[in-house]
Amino acid sequence: MFDEVAEYIIEFYPDLVSPAESQARQWLLFPGHAKEPRELPVDPNAVALIKLGPEQLHIHIRDRVVRDHGSELIFNRCPQCRRVVRTPLAQQCLHCGHDWHNNSRTGATS
Numbered sequence: 001m002f003d004e005v006a007e008y009i010i011e012f013y014p015d016l017v018s019p020a021e022s023q024a025r026q027w028l029l030f031p032g033h034a035k036e037p038r039e040l041p042v043d044p045n046a047v048a049l050i051k052l053g054p055e056q057l058h059i060h061i062r063d064r065v066v067r068d069h070g071s072e073l074i075f076n077r078c079p080q081c082r083r084v085v086r087t088p089l090a091q092q093c094l095h096c097g098h099d100w101h102n103n104s105r106t107g108a109t110s
């Protein structure tokens, strides 16, 4: 399983992932059905990222995007365990099971 923050960034902030990072990820995760050895991307930066392997590539993407675009990122975190949850609108945590679906409506009476 990949780093949850990296997965969140890749899914919900795809524009912040560089072309080389995206190419490397595609190459590592989607090998296709070719029986012959696949050609590496032309971009030497993508080739260098492929050499990291899938787990380290995800950590690289996470760290690089947080470093370069940290102020643009909004993470939806579980109010109980503080881990990043699956989507920006999720109201249930798959890590600890906490559910805060009804909390957003409480306290709003006038």
Ligand SMILES: [Zn+2]
Residues within 6 Å of the ligand: 078, 079, 080, 081, 082, 083, 093, 094, 095, 096, 097, 098
């Ligand atoms: Zn949680």
